Amino acid sequence: MRARAIMIQGTGSDVGKSLLVAALARAFTRRGLRVRPFKPQNMSNNAAVTSDGGEIGRAQALQARAARVAPSVHMNPVLLKPQSDIGSQVVVQGRVVGNARAREYQAMKPKLLGAVLDSFRRLTDEADLVLVEGAGSASEVNLRAADIANMGFARAADVPVVLVGDIDRGGVIASLVGTQAVIDPADNAMIAGFIVNRFRGDPSLFADGMKLVAKHTGWQSLGLVPFFEDANRLPAEDALGIPGRSAEGDGRQRIVVLAYPRIANFDDFDPLRLEKNVDLAFLRPGEPIPGDAALVILPGSKATIADLAALRAAGWDVDLKAHVRRGGHVLGICGGYQMLGRRISDPDGIEGPAGRVEGLGLLEADTVLGGDKVLIEIAGKSMADAVPFKGYEMHIGRTTGTFRPLLRLANGKHDGAINAGGTVAGCYIHGLLSDDRQRQHWLQRIGVKGSALDYEADVDATLDRLADHIEKYLDCDRLLALAREPKLKTSSTPAR
Structure with a gap:
């Protein structure tokens, strides 16, 4: 039956x-x-x-x-x-x-x-x-x-x-x-x-x-x-559920996520919402990146080139460079990682008209969109201090360049990039911050006292x-x- x-x-x-x-x-x-x-x-x-x-x-x-x-x-x-x-x-x-x-x-x-x-x-x-x-x-x-x-x-x-x-x-x-x-x-x-x-x-x-x-x-x-x-x-169903900015000056460290029009997998950052010492805000186009942000996150995107154009139209490219000059930290995940590089090429028109665009130039990386879609659960450690993580990859494209890799995967390969100063980084790993070990590591990097939150148990x-x-x-x-x-x-x- x-x-x-x-x-x-x-x-x-x-x-x-x-x-x-x-x-x-x-x-x-x-x-x-x-x-x-x-x-x-x-x-x-x-x-x-x-x-x-x-x-x-x-x-x-x-x-x-x-x-x-x-x-x-x-x-x-x-x-x-x-x-x-x-x-x-x-x-x-x-x-x-x-x-x-x-x-x-x-x-x-x-x-x-x-x-x-x-x-x-x-x-x-x-x-x-x-x-x-x-x-x-x-x-x-x-x-x-x-x-x-x-x-x-x-x-x-x-x-x-x-x-x-x-x-x-x-x-x-x-x-x-x-x-x-x-x-x-x-x-x-x-x-x-x-x-x-x-x-x-x-x-x-x-x-x-x-x-x-x-x-x-x-x-x-x-x-x-x-x-x-x-x-x-619990993870929000769709973009209607992403939080906006909280009241100014509440004493918590501010982390902002750039909510461009085709934002994808924004549930990557739900664990940050639950950290008591973090004020997590998703910025919509028209809202400037606040000067007191400790970390700016470029999330995944379903249309990286189109969202990069939206990012520039919002003036966030100028804000990001000012943020980096002040010593602020930047993290790009998947499409956000691709945007941080020097160039993004779409020779086969996967996302729209075929062509190539200049990236933000904050990492020495170049991305070519194409090939089979990568869909895999993955684990590994960060290169610099061997902090473990578990997450998953979900992307089209390959990123190469002259950079220090951010992560070493369990299969021996490397993923991601980090600049010489250690303030700008990106990777393809979704769910990185859902791993309590990695999240606490990133919070420590920006001077935030992490909590005892066990996200998965929560x-x-x-x-x-x-x-x-x-x-x-x-x-x-x-x-x-x-x-x-x-x-x-x-x-x-x-x-x-």
Whole structure:
């Protein structure tokens, strides 16, 4: 017998679907069920390397962790990674299959449904319960014809749906009732219940609101979930969740991350957010690099050349050089590392028009974009003082030059570069600062007293508190009873 499945869809983006699935994954795993998360289609530049050598959305990797299983490419069979002028990179079952603009992607969707159902079938074969997460809004009826992310998937796999509305943004009654008003009756028949998420205040004041939604829709009320205060201790779902600047002069050492338009894998810096002596801020274009910043981080990018142009347009190149002259530290990760060098070449037009651009010139390094995408978990030590690290690589391109390498990898190879003064460094390793040993090392370099934070243990403990929270306010028994064995209605042949 295959696993039962249930799908969590939302009235809109960022209503808390990913966090709810993570919470349910941990809650039902603690009950002894074999749980697998699944998201048919995700759009995110926050990605994770999987144990089977591919990549999926970072939210699905967190959900896998909540279920205490290794992440797999089949948990997110279609991943869209927005780039620049060429639209989005399309990743199918962990591998890049090409690029597509929005209209081109709509035409691709019917062919991708086979891969989606193939991955879903694989998960049902190894689980007791599959928790499916929708994407965006269930009410996007203009995109319904070729949908594979919401009702299109639910209908194809015959998976019941629970609809989530976010009361924190207002208008939750209208968003839930309005969704029923615009969707097809057959789609509406798939919805078995609803959840109101992120409530603040006295829940008794919204009791009539819950009854009103149930009356107008005929859906079961599964719970009114209060805002989970520790949500900021878990990786954010997308760029809407990255923090801005805090109040000036609070006594903590300031570290800034340049949030250019196509920032990728910004969850690399979540551990810094949790350090009590650090004020971490993501700067948007238009915000100057503050003169009191101890460390400026250039994060990963899905379109390095385009984001380098955005960096210059924001005036950050001038600010960076002034920062370095003052003795400030700079760290580049992946695309940010490439920007710190002398030149970036894209001879095959991987990111846009073929060509070459000048880098920031802060490292004696040259990058050529091309070749196969590197997707691998990696470990090693820093060259200067043998501080260990674990992380992962996820990039296209090769960087060479006359520089001191920053890291020695476990396979004997070198990675990254550091200038003669030791103030400017870069590497391809994502997750470097999630390793407590490396993070404390970098904080010491800039004169910050690190804490005793065990980041990985903190994430796991937060997932347990999140599961406790959900089990207190959500009718998990009823939700589990609503789940049923899926009936795949179309071929599950993978897309090629």
